Amino acid sequence: MSLLEKKVSELHDLLHKKEINVTDLVDASFDRISQVEGKVQAFLSLNEEHARRMAKELDDVLAGYPGERILAGLPIALKDNISTKGIRTTSGSKILDNFNPIYDATVANRLYEAGAITIGKLNMDEFAMGSSNENSGFHVTKNPWNTDYVPGGSSGGSAASVAASEVLFSLGSDTGGSIRQPAAYCGVVGLKPTYGLVSRFGLIAFASSLDQIGPITRTVEDNAYLLQAIAGHDAMDSTSANVEIPDYLSSLTGDIKGLRIAVPKEYLAEGVDPEVKEKVMEALKVLEGQGATWEEVSLPHSKYALATYYLLSSSEASANLSRFDGVRYGVRSDNAENLLELYKNSRSEGFGDEVKRRIMLGTFALSSGYYDAYYKKAQKVRTLIKNDFEQVFNDFDVIIGPTTPTTAFKIGEKTDDPLTMYANDILTIPVNLAGVPAISVPCGFSNGLPVGLQIIGKHFDESTIYRVASVFEQATEHHKAKPQL
Amino acid sequence: MSQISKDEVKHVANLARLSLSEEEVDVFTEQLDAIIGFAEQLNELDTENIEPTTHVLELRNVLREDQARESVPREEALKNAPDERDGQFKVPKTF
Numbered sequence: 001m002s003l004l005e006k007k008v009s010e011l012h013d014l015l016h017k018k019e020i021n022v023t024d025l026v027d028a029s030f031d032r033i034s035q036v037e038g039k040v041q042a043f044l045s046l047n048e049e050h051a052r053r054m055a056k057e058l059d060d061v062l063a064g065y066p067g068e069r070i071l072a073g074l075p076i077a078l079k080d081n082i083s084t085k086g087i088r089t090t091s092g093s094k095i096l097d098n099f100n101p102i103y104d105a106t107v108a109n110r111l112y113e114a115g116a117i118t119i120g121k122l123n124m125d126e127f128a129m130g131s132s133n134e135n136s137g138f139h140v141t142k143n144p145w146n147t148d149y150v151p152g153g154s155s156g157g158s159a160a161s162v163a164a165s166e167v168l169f170s171l172g173s174d175t176g177g178s179i180r181q182p183a184a185y186c187g188v189v190g191l192k193p194t195y196g197l198v199s200r201f202g203l204i205a206f207a208s209s210l211d212q213i214g215p216i217t218r219t220v221e222d223n224a225y226l227l228q229a230i231a232g233h234d235a236m237d238s239t240s241a242n243v244e245i246p247d248y249l250s251s252l253t254g255d256i257k258g259l260r261i262a263v264p265k266e267y268l269a270e271g272v273d274p275e276v277k278e279k280v281m282e283a284l285k286v287l288e289g290q291g292a293t294w295e296e297v298s299l300p301h302s303k304y305a306l307a308t309y310y311l312l313s314s315s316e317a318s319a320n321l322s323r324f325d326g327v328r329y330g331v332r333s334d335n336a337e338n339l340l341e342l343y344k345n346s347r348s349e350g351f352g353d354e355v356k357r358r359i360m361l362g363t364f365a366l367s368s369g370y371y372d373a374y375y376k377k378a379q380k381v382r383t384l385i386k387n388d389f390e391q392v393f394n395d396f397d398v399i400i401g402p403t404t405p406t407t408a409f410k411i412g413e414k415t416d417d418p419l420t421m422y423a424n425d426i427l428t429i430p431v432n433l434a435g436v437p438a439i440s441v442p443c444g445f446s447n448g449l450p451v452g453l454q455i456i457g458k459h460f461d462e463s464t465i466y467r468v469a470s471v472f473e474q475a476t477e478h479h480k481a482k483p484q485l
Numbered sequence: 486m487s488q489i490s491k492d493e494v495k496h497v498a499n500l501a502r503l504s505l506s507e508e509e510v511d512v513f514t515e516q517l518d519a520i521i522g523f524a525e526q527l528n529e530l531d532t533e534n535i536e537p538t539t540h541v542l543e544l545r546n547v548l549r550e551d552q553a554r555e556s557v558p559r560e561e562a563l564k565n566a567p568d569e570r571d572g573q574f575k576v577p578k579t580f
Contacts, residue, residue, distance in 0.1 A: 102561045196542050209540055241542055307524040318501060325502070327574055329565035339579045344504040356503055360513055361520060363501040364489065377527050379537030384530065386538055418516055419523060435541030459541075 003028040004075070004165045005482070008222045011168070012070050022073035022117070025168075026055040029075040029119050033166045036485045041141050042151075042161035044080045045088045046120040051075070054117050071229055072115030077167045079158045080121040081128055082213065083202035084108050091204040092124040092154075094137040095330045095350025105202025106237065107171060107213050107230045114229045119167050122157030126352045127321065128178055128206045130154050131424040134415055135354045142411070143185060144483040145449055149408040152182030152424075158216045159186035163483060169217040169226055173203060175210045176309050177403075177428025180440035183216055184403035184452020187442045187481065189223050189469070190216045192428075194460045195435035196241035198227075199234030205320040207313035208239070210432045219479055220441065220470040224248035227462065243460055251463035252470045257291030259468065260396045266302040267401030267427055267454075275446035276402050283443045283453045284400065286475050287468070297396070299388040304381050305430040306422060310358075311365050311378035312433075317355075318362030324350065357418065382433050389434040393458050398468055402427060403440040403452030427454065437462050441469045442478040450481075488521040489514060 003011065003025055014020045030048060037043060058073050078084065081091040083101035085108075090096040104112065111118070125135035133141040133156030141156045143149040144164040151160040155172025159182035162170050172179040174192035183190025191214045198213045205211060215226035228249065233242045263284065268277050284294050326332035326346025333345035351359070365374040392399060404424060414421045431438045436459055443453035453472070457465040473479050494514045498505045505513065559572050568575040 099565055102557065102564055235547075238547065239540075239542070239544065301530075304527055304530065307527055310520065311524055311527075322502070326567060327576055328562075330567070332567035336577055339576050340502075342577055343502040347502055348504045351503075356505075356509075357513065357516060359501050359503065360494070360497055361517060364493070364497045364517065364521070367497060367500060374521075374524065376537055377532060378524075379539060380532035380535040381527050381530060382538040383535050384532070386541065419519060 002032065002165055004032060004168055007219055008070060008074065008168070008225045011074060015073055022055040022058045023052070025073055025075055026051050026117055026119070029167055036164050036166065039142060039147050039485055040144055040160050040164045040166070041139050042122055042157040042164065042166060043077070043120045044090060044092070044123050044138055044157070047087050047118050051117050051119050058115065069115045070225055071111070074116050075119045075167045076111060076116045077119045077122050077158070077161050077170045078108060079124050079155050079170070079172045081124060081173055081204040082108055082171060083204065084118065084121065087118070087121060089121065089204070090137070091128070092126040092136045092138065093350065093352070093355070095324050095346070097331055099329055101202070103202065106199035106234045108202065110230050122155070122161055122170060124157055125154035126355050127204070127317070128154040128173055128175055129317070129354050129358055131177070131181060131421055132156065132409070132414070134411065135352060137352055140411060143408050143449070144485055145187060148410055149449065150185065150411055152185035152408060154178040155216065156182045159183050159188055159190065162186070162188045162216050162218060164485060165482070169215060169222055171213055171230070172216050173211055173213050174432065175206050175313060176432050177425040179214045179216060180403050180428050180438060180452065180454060181425060183440040185408040185450065187450030187483070188216055188218055189220055189439065189441050189479070190214065191223055191227060191439045191462070191465070192431065192437060193227065193231065193462060194241070194437045196239055197231050197437070197460065197462070199237040199240050201234055201236035207316035208320065209316060210313055220466055220473050221249070221252060223439070224252065224466050241460070246463050248463060248466055251467050253467060254471060254474065256287065256468055256471045259292040259398070261287060261292050261294035262297040262392045262396035262399045263294050264299045264302065264399060264401055265296050266299055271405050271426070272402060273406045273446065276404070276406060276451050279444040279446065279451040280400070280402050280453060283472060286472060290471050290475060294400070297392050299392065299430065301381065301384045301388050302430055305385055305433055306426055308378045308381045308385065309429040309433060310361065310422060311374050312382065314358040314362035315365045315375050316362070318359045318366065321355070321359055354418070385430055386434045389430070389436055397464055399456040401454050403454040404428070407446050407449035407451055431456055435459065437465055439465050439469050441473060442481070443476070444478055445481070487518055488525070489518050
């Protein structure tokens with residue numbers, strides 16, 4: 001078994017016992033990348049020289065001894081919208097083709113402090129707008145389980161690199177499902193934390209009231225280790241929550257006796273593939289066998305979530321993306337006679353179609369005469385959606401359903417119609433609107449492609465999500481399956 | 486009924502500082518019309534007495550002492566500049 005197929009705790013032990021050193025791990029990562037990256041294409045840039053130097057330093061200075069730092073020496077990769085000082089950061093966009101951040105995102109800094117080694121930056125849909133990686137300004141990442149299929153998005157590179165064992169784990173970001181949907185499509189574990197739990201300082205903003213950074217891993221335990229390292233208040237992010245961070249690892253008790261699960265009927269309704277539904281029902285049986293009970297509930301405003309989300313996220317994006325004007329950073333158009341042309345041409349040449357479409361939608365929804373009808377209306381419906389969740393959580397500990405209505409689709413299959421593409425996120429979007437945390441864990445296969453089980457928790461109750469996810473993982477074999485590349 | 490006209494698309498593009506070709510205007514008019522038409526379903530809901538959610542968490546202003554401190558050094562700030570002169574961002578003429 002390759003080193004990178006082991007768990008965080010196993011690798012930590014091996015380092016501790018000096019059976020391996022950090023250089024072995026970094027070598028294993030770059031070896032695997034050279035073997036499979038041609039097929040998967042998960043990365044936008046590699047940080048090889050620096051990663052190898054850091055590995056050597058850790059080996060020399062610490063003589064391989066990782067100390068108490070559980071993540072020390074472990075190879076990680078970051079979605080390319082997370083700023084990394086001196087390492088090109090594009091957010092998947094041509095407009096940032098030449099951008100080298102002058103500071104690290106808080107999460108990158110915390111991982112550095114923890115001793116994790118950044119192997120490279122991962123492909124994504126441009127500015128995190130997309131569900132397939134086909135909107136990347138650079139290339140399309142492939143699904144490691146079948147390279148004719150999309151890896152999902154927008155954190156497609158983050159999920160594919162972990163599924164393909166190119167790195168041990170990765171970070172993604174999730175605005176409407178961008179961690180959970182690719183995690184489901186690639187058969188790995190992806191958590192969107194509670195809004196505000198993880199600092200967004202240094203994350204290139206898409207929709208600021210929804211964006212959240214989170215971990216993608218192969219096991220639930222590894223996910224908890226990674227969240228532990230990045231969660232917590234940050235004075236540099238005004239939306240960062242000042243809450244006490246629990247010990248996530250100690251929440252993995254293996255005991256879910258008496259746990260109350262809600263299953264929204266809207267999440268298993270028409271449009272959800274029968275095989276996906278079957279896998280979710282099997283998962284519920286497994287959890288029942290472990291002492292949990294479940295009941296059908298209703299989240300009555302679910303069907304309005306998609307429209308609400310596209311109005312709000314596009315409006316926020318149109319404001320956030322106004323900073324890309326070709327003046328202070330990024331790519332500037334060569335043909336501009338005056339300042340207005342410089343703005344317009346730099347933006348029109350630098351942004352792809354989906355980004356333009358959403359900037360247009362957002363600008364329209366915020367424009368004079370339409371603000372109340374679209375933007376404010378959507379904010380009010382958001383309240384109704386949030387209330388749906390609060391109601392259910394009065395009587396239940398978690399909400400469970402599929403992560404996505406179907407498994408991964410073929411590359412090119414949905415690129416013509418934006419609304420069909422948006423429908424992929426119908427089960428993940430309500431979670432972002434409510435700001436609650438949710439995980440996707442593998443729960444089987446349909447036609448050789450992974451199916452994801454979504455477990456949604458109360459605000460700041462990642463511990464219960466991890467406990468349930470871990471019990472499910474321990475009781476099943478799904479997480480042990482590996483793609484053949 | 487059409488929700489958005491070509492002229493509106495052109496107007497919005499100007500507000501968003503995007504220049505679109507005639508072809509792009511056609512495509513965007515059709516696509517935005519479909520998306521906005523889809524969003525009309527929100528009008529099925531009576532939200533008369535519902536407060537809008539701008540943010541899911543309770544946010545409070547965070548204040549600190551107003552002390553002078555180091556900022557980003559000028560060289561650093563200019564590192565990614567497409568063009569510069571005399572330590573400042575350089576742009577073409579305004580008009």
